Amino acid sequence: MTREAVRISGLRVRYAPGENPALTVDALSVAAGERLAVIGPSGSGKTTLLRAVQGLVAPSEGTVTVDGIRTLSRTARRRAFRRRHAAVFQEFQLVERASVLRNVLCGRLGHAPVLSSVLGRFGADDRAAAFAAIEATGLSEFAYRRVDTLSGGQRQRVAVARALAQAPDLITADEPVSNLDPVVADDILRAVMEPAGDRKIAVLAAVHHPALATAHADRVIGLAGGRIVYDSADGAPLDAPALRRVYGRSLPPQIVQDINARERGDEQRRSPRNVA
Helix, strand or coil, X not given: CCCEEEEEEEEEECCCCCCCCCEEEEEEEEECCCEEEEECCCCCCHHHHHHHHHCCCCCCEEEXXXXXXXXXXXXXXXXXXXHHEEEECCCCCCCCCCEHHHHHHHHHCCCCCHHHHHHCCCCHHHHHHHHHXXXXXXXXXXXXXEHHHCCHHHHHHHHHHHHHHCCCCEEEEECCCCCCCHHHHHHHHHHHHHHHHHCCCEEEEECXXXXXXXXXXXXXXXXXXXXXXXXXXXXXXXXXXXXXXXXXCCCCHHHHHHHHHHHHHHHHHHXXXXXX
């Protein structure tokens, strides 16, 4: 039986008493190593869902667990939760005047003894993990460069490497590529999804463009009005009617064509080659 990285049960999130829920999720499970993309219009509940999983917003009802630990657990279990969960943010949240290596090593703080983490001292295993993550995200030549000398796409790769170095069970990413051009965005999502899949790390990512979601995720869910209205796990294609349910209107034909083209490409890559 596949281990669950995330389980959500009976979740309701209200930002004020008496309000209708901003998010309602009766049941959602993310398997260990599964790469799940969340799509939907602004205000659909994508960020609320990620914040509930990250333990940054308290459920009004229901529970959220990461690797069996409730996200709002306290003390030692809270530290264990933080060690098992890594986040990639749209704003990078890096130490700009520090090197790439120093930033990536911050992902090892949860593994180090408390005194060592306070003093910023890292052992050989921590440095090995950091260098492996730097290599996995294509940053080897920049390891000793200061972050403030890098481009936006390179900085987001540093944030991804920091998350990978943490060796978590789960990575959450809240629209990590919405400020980047399409080519760089595609590269960054690949840098998140592929190494995570290789390492059996679950990924829960809010993605602003549905074609990018279908290209890089194992599974796509769509939110509208704070509820899940589409789940590719049900076997339904992300076609024009499904996109209309998610976004409340028909999307430009080119977007649907891009999704179809990417899905066909994925099927071809998964199919065995014909040998004459």
